Every structure is written in C-alpha cells, then in structure tokens.
Amino acid sequence: MAVAQPDVTVVIGAYEAMPYLVECLASVEAQTMAPGLIEVIAIDDGSRDGTGECLEEFAARAPMAVTVIRQENSGGPSGPRNVGLAKATGRYVFFLDADDRLGAEALERMVAMADRNGTDVVLGRVEGINRNPPKSMWAKTLERTDVFSSNIKFTLSAQKLFRREFLQRHDIRFDESLWTGEDALFTMEAYLRADGVSVVADYTCYYLVGRSDGKHVTKSGSYTLRFDSARALMGLLERLLPAGPKRDVLMVRPFLVTVLPQFGPVFLRNDEEIRRTKMELARPLMDAYWNEGVAQRLKVHERLRLELVARQRPDLLVDVLEFIKAKSEPTPVLKKRNTQLYLAYPHYGSRDAGLPDRIYLAEPREASAYPGWRKDTAETFLRGFARKVRRRLRRFRRPPTRPGGTAAA
Incomplete structure (x- = not known):
C-alpha cells in the first residue's frame, strides 16, 4: 500500500541546540495539522551537547514520521538545510531553526494559504522572544503579492513555507560558501522566481528566540x-x-x-x-x-x-x-516655496566638503514629519509647474498662422 505524500516537510538543522531544542520539538509535536501530513527531517550537525540524542528520542516517540541524520560539523547552517531539502518528500518544505518554535496552527494555516492561492512561498507572522523580529510586513494578511508590491524584502530569513517542486524546478539551494546571509540569498531568489507569495499576518506562526549564550551567527559573525x-x-x-x-x-x-x-x-x-x-x-x-x-x-x-x-x-x-x-537634530532648510526640505546634517552647503545639496534633500515621507513642509503645498507647486509646462508645449504645437490670423493649410 502506497504511503500518502506528506503535506509539509519540516527541516531542522541543529548544532549545539540544547536546551532550546526541547521546546522547538514540542512545538512541532503540538501542530494542529494531522501528524500523518507532517514529515520531520532533523540534521545534527556535529553537536556535542546532547542535541543528537534529543532528536533520536523525539523520533522514537513522535506521532509523525521523523528522520534523524547525524553528520560531522559543516561549519554553517547551509549544509544541514541542503541535506534536509534533498531528503524531503513533502509538497512543501519549512525550515525551522532548532532554537526557535512554531505557533500551534502554523503549518496548517500556511499550507492552506498556499493551496488556496497557488503561491510558491508563504510567510507566517513572526514574533520575538528576547529578539527583535522584522515588523513592517505584518500589517495585513496578503493572499497573493510579490517582492515589489510589499515589504517582504525586509524578511529574508529561511523560516518560511516553500513549495518543494518549485525549489527543485529552479534548483534553489543554500550557498554553502557563505557563513552568514545564506538565507537571504535563498529567499530572495525564491521571491523573484515565485508564482506569487502569500503573507499570514493575523496569526503568529513563528517565534524567534534569542539565545542567552550568544551563539546566533547573525550576532557573532x-x-x-x-x-x-x-x-x-x-x-x-x-x-x-x-x-x-x-x-x-x-x-x-x-x-x-x-x-x-x-x-x-x-x-x-x-x-x-x-x-x-x-x-x-x-x-x-x-x-x-x-x-x-x-x-x-x-x-x-x-x-x-x-x-x-x-x-x-x-x-x-x-x-x-x-x-x-x-x-x-539637523536644521531644516526650506526652499522653492517650501516644497523642498533639506536637512542640514554636517557639511551641508560646505564648499570644502564638495557634497551636492541633493544628498540632503528629504523625500516626502521623511519631510512630512517637519511642520514647515506640507504635502499639499508641494503638490500645489508641482501641479502649477506641470500646468506651465503644458501651456508651453501647447504653444509649440499650434499650427503656424498666415497674415490675417488664419491657420496655414
């Protein structure tokens, strides 16, 4: 009898992950998705603190299929993730860091979102525990978006749901030559090649945990x-x-x-x-x-x-x-009928420094914080300028006239 394909493979790359791994695995076991629809592939990357033994104990009692791979230390997170991705059989794959944890409904909600919209990548809302997670992309749930129409470019960590066939088709893998930022490369390529991205913003899918031992690569690199x-x-x-x-x-x-x-x-x-x-x-x-x-x-x-x-x-x-x-605080300098605001940080207007004023020009979003600059004033000026340009263009387009005021044929 053929075994049904799991909906999602959770890949856990673990190195010296104790005691954080205990709660990480508990969050996988607590998923509301049926255990038969989840596959776990956990890679112990040469740990010496009991991480491997903890993974094997979990595999022996977990209600879902769990494969534990123990290997020599690879030097970074890319190797274990690539090993797990190569072994995965689920329709989707989710990369879970061994010191973080999932919200109980995370996998069920993200898979449903991807299935409903046919999207290749799903982002689940992230909250931090002793860490500051990215925030700008969680304003609202997005059924379908892309990297240009949203703020997802500011969350390039690997902890997202990816359609596995999509990753295989484009041969998207983690760059094992990078010791930090490897997930940014992987995720940005997925964003750019994806047939749509979804954002689950109304439920916390992922808890980003700050380690007290300072072993985060992003901190120590x-x-x-x-x-x-x-x-x-x-x-x-x-x-x-x-x-x-x-x-x-x-x-x-x-x-x-x-x-x-x-x-x-x-x-x-x-x-x-x-x-x-x-x-x-x-x-x-x-x-x-x-x-x-x-x-x-x-x-x-x-x-x-x-x-x-x-x-x-x-x-x-x-x-x-x-x-x-x-x-x-830089001195605000208003020019051109208060439609341009310059912020006079050091060396503004200095001939010796030779920096053009345009470097100090505040864009509308930044300028809006200053009472001397008003958006409607700037827009009025721009509309007036546009009218002058149109009038001049109309004069150039008028047909030449004969003596007596009639238009030439």
Missing part, C-alpha cells in the same frame, strides 16, 4: 562576512533583474540592512585599520551598485553616510556619526 553576504545578494539581484527601478528598490535592502550598519556607531569604535578595511571592502559594491535610484529611497542620514562611503571620505563620515551619536 565578523564584519568581513557581512560584506561577503552583501556582495552575494547584490550579485544575485544583478543577475536576475535588469538595471532600473525594480532592481533599485530591492537593492535598498542589502545597502540598508547589511552595508549601512558597518558605517554606524560601531565605526566610531573601530580602529584605523578596521575603518580602512571596511572602506576598501565597500568600494567595489558602491562602484557597482550605488546609484541615484537607490539613494533617493533612503532617509537623509542613511543616504549621506553611504554617499560618504562611496566617495571614500571616512573623515567626513566620522563628523556625521558624531553628530548622530550626540542626538543632535
């Missing part, structure tokens, strides 16, 4: 690994998208989330050698991918810092960072 991650993600976007607005809107993510933090308050604490190395690592990324289309989508202080990195001006960058560290 060297700054050089961050640049490796940014380089890989930017290269993926370059390969999959032509230059233009769509690429620019996604390029914001690696610049804002991965590159910019290296040139924040930590830069002031870095010694001169590390500062110089960071500038050198950033240079090829700025040369290849930093442009006005990306810059205009950032806040002034973000744009200014990255522009100074692009110009290789650490001296000016330090001035800006000291200004921000002191919690100083």
Whole structure:
C-alpha cells in the first residue's frame, strides 16, 4: 500500500541546540495539522551537547514520521538545510531553526494559504522572544503579492513555507560558501522566481528566540562576512533583474540592512585599520551598485553616510556619526516655496566638503514629519509647474498662422 505524500516537510538543522531544542520539538509535536501530513527531517550537525540524542528520542516517540541524520560539523547552517531539502518528500518544505518554535496552527494555516492561492512561498507572522523580529510586513494578511508590491524584502530569513517542486524546478539551494546571509540569498531568489507569495499576518506562526549564550551567527559573525553576504545578494539581484527601478528598490535592502550598519556607531569604535578595511571592502559594491535610484529611497542620514562611503571620505563620515551619536537634530532648510526640505546634517552647503545639496534633500515621507513642509503645498507647486509646462508645449504645437490670423493649410 502506497504511503500518502506528506503535506509539509519540516527541516531542522541543529548544532549545539540544547536546551532550546526541547521546546522547538514540542512545538512541532503540538501542530494542529494531522501528524500523518507532517514529515520531520532533523540534521545534527556535529553537536556535542546532547542535541543528537534529543532528536533520536523525539523520533522514537513522535506521532509523525521523523528522520534523524547525524553528520560531522559543516561549519554553517547551509549544509544541514541542503541535506534536509534533498531528503524531503513533502509538497512543501519549512525550515525551522532548532532554537526557535512554531505557533500551534502554523503549518496548517500556511499550507492552506498556499493551496488556496497557488503561491510558491508563504510567510507566517513572526514574533520575538528576547529578539527583535522584522515588523513592517505584518500589517495585513496578503493572499497573493510579490517582492515589489510589499515589504517582504525586509524578511529574508529561511523560516518560511516553500513549495518543494518549485525549489527543485529552479534548483534553489543554500550557498554553502557563505557563513552568514545564506538565507537571504535563498529567499530572495525564491521571491523573484515565485508564482506569487502569500503573507499570514493575523496569526503568529513563528517565534524567534534569542539565545542567552550568544551563539546566533547573525550576532557573532565578523564584519568581513557581512560584506561577503552583501556582495552575494547584490550579485544575485544583478543577475536576475535588469538595471532600473525594480532592481533599485530591492537593492535598498542589502545597502540598508547589511552595508549601512558597518558605517554606524560601531565605526566610531573601530580602529584605523578596521575603518580602512571596511572602506576598501565597500568600494567595489558602491562602484557597482550605488546609484541615484537607490539613494533617493533612503532617509537623509542613511543616504549621506553611504554617499560618504562611496566617495571614500571616512573623515567626513566620522563628523556625521558624531553628530548622530550626540542626538543632535539637523536644521531644516526650506526652499522653492517650501516644497523642498533639506536637512542640514554636517557639511551641508560646505564648499570644502564638495557634497551636492541633493544628498540632503528629504523625500516626502521623511519631510512630512517637519511642520514647515506640507504635502499639499508641494503638490500645489508641482501641479502649477506641470500646468506651465503644458501651456508651453501647447504653444509649440499650434499650427503656424498666415497674415490675417488664419491657420496655414
């Protein structure tokens, strides 16, 4: 008798995961989805703290099918996830970190969402326990969306539901050469290739747990690994998208989330050698991918810092960072009938610095926080300007007239 295909394979890559693994596995066992519809593939990546034994005990008593694979340490999360993905048989696959946990209805709700809409990726609402999860994409449940029409680009972790046949068809796997950011590469490629993405925002599907032992790679990774991650993600976007607005809107993510933090308050604490190395690592990324289309989508202080990195001006960058560290507020400067707002961070208007004013120009969303700038004022000015342009164009289009005022044939 043929065994029915499970609805979802839960892949758990585990390394030194005790005691967090106990609650992780309990959350799998507590799923409201029928146990026969769940398959678990757990990979012990060379642990020495009892992780492997805990997984085997779970496999012996769990009501769903559980396969435990024990292997030598691979050095990162990509290897175990790829092993689990290769062994998976479910229609969908979900990557669960061994120190996190699922909401009881998580798998049932996400599979139902994917089946209802035919989407290839489903995001379930995430809450943090001693960690700060991404928040901007959980405003409302979305039956069907994409990476350009929503904020899902700001959650590129692997803890999502993926249609397995879709991953196989496009040969999407985790990059085992990356020590951090490997899930961002995997998930962004899935977003871009997916026939639709769904968002479950009205139920907490995933609990992101902060470890007290500090073993999260995202916390402990060297700054050089961050640049490796940014380089890989930017290269993926370059390969999959032509230059233009769509690429620019996604390029914001690696610049804002991965590159910019290296040139924040930590830069002031870095010694001169590390500062110089960071500038050198950033240079090829700025040369290849930093442009006005990306810059205009950032806040002034973000744009200014990255522009100074692009110009290789650490001296000016330090001035800006000291200004921000002191919690100083930039002076707002209104121009053009109050329709343009400039924020006078350090070196605004300085001839010696040679920075164009456009770097300091606040975009409408940022400008709206300042009482001297009003959206309706800016729109009125823009409408008036557009009317002047149309009138001038109509004059150019009028047919020439003969003497006496009649139009020429």
